[in-house]
Amino acid sequence: MTEEERNARAAAEAxxxxxxxxxxxxxxxxxVEALLNDFTTQEGRYRYGVRRNNELVTDQLTAExxxxxxxxxxxxxxxxxxxxxxxxxxxYLGAALRIGGDALGAYAKYSRPSTTRPTNAPTDYYKAxxxxxx
Numbered sequence: 001m002t003e004e005e006r007n008a009r010a011a012a013e014a015x016x017x018x019x020x021x022x023x024x025x026x027x028x029x030x031x032v033e034a035l036l037n038d039f040t041t042q043e044g045r046y047r048y049g050v051r052r053n054n055e056l057v058t059d060q061l062t063a064e065x066x067x068x069x070x071x072x073x074x075x076x077x078x079x080x081x082x083x084x085x086x087x088x089x090x091x092y093l094g095a096a097l098r099i100g101g102d103a104l105g106a107y108a109k110y111s112r113p114s115t116t117r118p119t120n121a122p123t124d125y126y127k128a129x130x131x132x133x134x
Contacts, residue, residue: 019036
């Protein structure tokens with residue numbers, strides 16, 4: 001049972017008690033009507049106060065949520081963004097040409113027979129038919 005329902009029930013009980021008491025006492029007229037109207041007015045004021053308090057609480061919570069959202073956005077904005085520079089892709093063709101060139105150079109260097117005699121090599125190491133020093 002909500003607070004408004006409890007208040008409405010209490011006001012209805014107060015009006016019923018006032019009617020019963022005035023009927024038993026034999027009192028009627030404007031004074032009894034004024035008393036009943038006063039109970040109804042008090043009930044309305046209380047109901048308005050409860051509703052207004054609920055509206056204010058809702059407004060306060062909404063403002064707090066907006067503040068929390070703004071604070072979170074501010075924290076997000078304060079983080080330095082990660083600006084990655086474009087990654088340069090490897091140049092496969094250039095690497096393949098360098099490797100191929102090095103391989104051809106090594107092959108050319110070691111595939112040719114040496115025709116010059118080293119300065120400290122004895123003459124009997126020279127092969128007569130092949131023209132190579134061992």
